[in-house]
Amino acid sequence: MTHGWRLAVGSALILLAAGCDAPRVDSSSGGAFEASFQGVRNSLSDAEQQAFDSAVQEIALEGFALDDLLVHGVYPSASDLARRVRDRFDGMTADEILAQGERVRSRRELEP
Numbered sequence: 769m770t771h772g773w774r775l776a777v778g779s780a781l782i783l784l785a786a787g788c789d790a791p792r793v794d795s796s797s798g799g800a801f802e803a804s805f806q807g808v809r810n811s812l813s814d815a816e817q818q819a820f821d822s823a824v825q826e827i828a829l830e831g832f833a834l835d836d837l838l839v840h841g842v843y844p845s846a847s848d849l850a851r852r853v854r855d856r857f858d859g860m861t862a863d864e865i866l867a868q869g870e871r872v873r874s875r876r877e878l879e880p
Contacts (some may be wrong), residue, residue, distance in 0.1 A: 790811070790861040790863065791807045791862070792860060793858060793859065793860050794858070795854035795859075798854070805857065809862070820866060820869075823869020824865065826872040827865065827872055828853050830856075830872045
């Protein structure tokens with residue numbers, strides 16, 4: 769029983785360590801965001817980059833109501849808008865962005 773427990777803990781630590789090495793988006797500043805975002809994207813294959821770009825669009829546009837902009841005249845400043853988008857990706861890995869993009873897409877497709 770002790771051997772099985774050690775194997776399980778060892779496997780969990782290996783998986784945790786592997787996830788820690790994945791590049792993450794840093795939105796602490798505009799420059800940090802640009803550099804880290806490109807690093808995350810560049811860590812993917814060409815095919816994965818296409819899926820990543822699609823996921824980024826889904827996440828970036830989620831929650832921005834066109835009705836608010838066109839009908840109600842609620843316009844955030846460009847810097848506020850950029851910060852809000854950057855904050856959505858802060859600390860995320862490519863896998864997390866891909867998964868979040870899929871969740872957003874699934875919710876959008878369920879809307880009437």
